[in-house]
Amino acid sequence: xxxxxxxxxxxxxxxxxxxxxxxxxxxxxxxxxxxxxxxxxxxxxxxxxxxxxxxxxxxxxxxxxxxxxxxxxxxxxxxxxxxxxxxxxxxxxxxxxxxxxxxxxxxxxxxxxxxxxxxxxxxxxxxxxxxxxxxxxxxxxxxxxxxxxxxxxxxxxxxxxxxxxxxxxxxxxxxxxxxxxxxxxxxxxxxxxxxxxxxxxxxxxxxxxxx
Numbered sequence: 001x002x003x004x005x006x007x008x009x010x011x012x013x014x015x016x017x018x019x020x021x022x023x024x025x026x027x028x029x030x031x032x033x034x035x036x037x038x039x040x041x042x043x044x045x046x047x048x049x050x051x052x053x054x055x056x057x058x059x060x061x062x063x064x065x066x067x068x069x070x071x072x073x074x075x076x077x078x079x080x081x082x083x084x085x086x087x088x089x090x091x092x093x094x095x096x097x098x099x100x101x102x103x104x105x106x107x108x109x110x111x112x113x114x115x116x117x118x119x120x121x122x123x124x125x126x127x128x129x130x131x132x133x134x135x136x137x138x139x140x141x142x143x144x145x146x147x148x149x150x151x152x153x154x155x156x157x158x159x160x161x162x163x164x165x166x167x168x169x170x171x172x173x174x175x176x177x178x179x180x181x182x183x184x185x186x187x188x189x190x191x192x193x194x195x196x197x198x199x200x201x202x203x204x205x206x207x208x209x210x211x
Contacts (some may be wrong), residue, residue, distance in 0.1 A: 004131040005210055006058060011126030017114040021101025023049075024122030026095045032058055035066075035094040037038040044056060046098035055082035062086070072099075076111035084119040090128070097121045128210035132176050136161070136200040137173040137183065145194055146171060152190060158183070176206050186192035 007028035015022045025042055029035040035056040041050050055067035055078050065086075067071040067078030081095050097118045105115060140150055146169035150160060153173065175183050184197050 003133070004091055005089050005128060006131060007123075007126045008129040008207070009088070009127035009195040011122045011124065013118055013121030013125055015114065015118045015121055017110065017117075018104040018106060019085045019118075020106065020114065021100040021102065021103065022114055022118035023098045023100075024095060024118035025097075026093065026119070026122040026126045027079065028092055029056060029058060029094045030092050031066060032056075032066075039096055040096050042096040043096060046100075048100075049098035050098060050101040051099045053077040053081060053099070054094065054096045055079075055084050055085060055119075057082070057091050059091060062091040072111055072115075073108055076108050080112045080116040081119040084116055086122065088123060088128075090123075095122055097122075129207050130210045131207055132178075134174050134176050134204040134206035135180050136197045136202050136204050137175050137180065138200060139173065139175050139187065140168050140196040140198075141194060142189070143169050143170075144173070145169075145191070149187070149191065149195065156186070173199075174206060175205050 007026060007189040010027040013024040015024065023046065027038050029038055035058060039054045046052060051070045052073055053068060053070050053072065058064040065082060067082040081097060085093050085095060097115050139149060146163065149171060153160060158173050158175065161174055164170045180199060187195050187197060
């Protein structure tokens with residue numbers, strides 16, 4: 001599964017074109033239900049807008065894509081907003097643009113440019129992150145050794161999620177999938193056969209700033 005580019009922080013923007021005002025909102029969403037709730041929120045906020053257009057892309061492979069023109073000529077509003085999201089390579093992202101009509105018709109080309117501009121400005125105001133596929137790793141050792149392992153891993157820059165104390169101590173880390181083998185080799189070199197490591201089944205993602 002490829003890395004995901006999405007939003008860490010919502011963005012807003014206001015754009016005017018020939019007396020019409022376009023208010024753009026971009027937000028991270030992790031499901032169609034979350035996207036629907038966001039769209040409903042903006043519709044209620046701008047209940048008096050002439051049009052409230054939206055588009056969103058959801059899923060690890062961007063497999064869910066939806067858009068609407070909300071009464072604007074077909075293909076002039078929702079589709080340009082959707083193309084902005086796709087053009088940025090984003091997923092789990094929704095954009096809503098509310099238009100207050102200013103009395104001057106923009107034409108199909110003008111509408112495409114205006115809705116696209118509002119969407120792009122809203123994204124520019126947001127913060128993007130890259131989500132890298134990761135694994136939860138369990139490191140099992142005797143009680144008298146777990147403190148040394150914890151100290152060693154923190155020195156090496158591996159964040160520790162938690163430690164459980166059962167028959168043995170079990171330390172959990174979230175490691176990038178591409179670094180799991182190197183992580184195990186590092187522990188083996190440092191502690192030989194005194195630790196046991198296992199990869200857990202849960203899916204995880206490691207967030208890092210987008211370049």
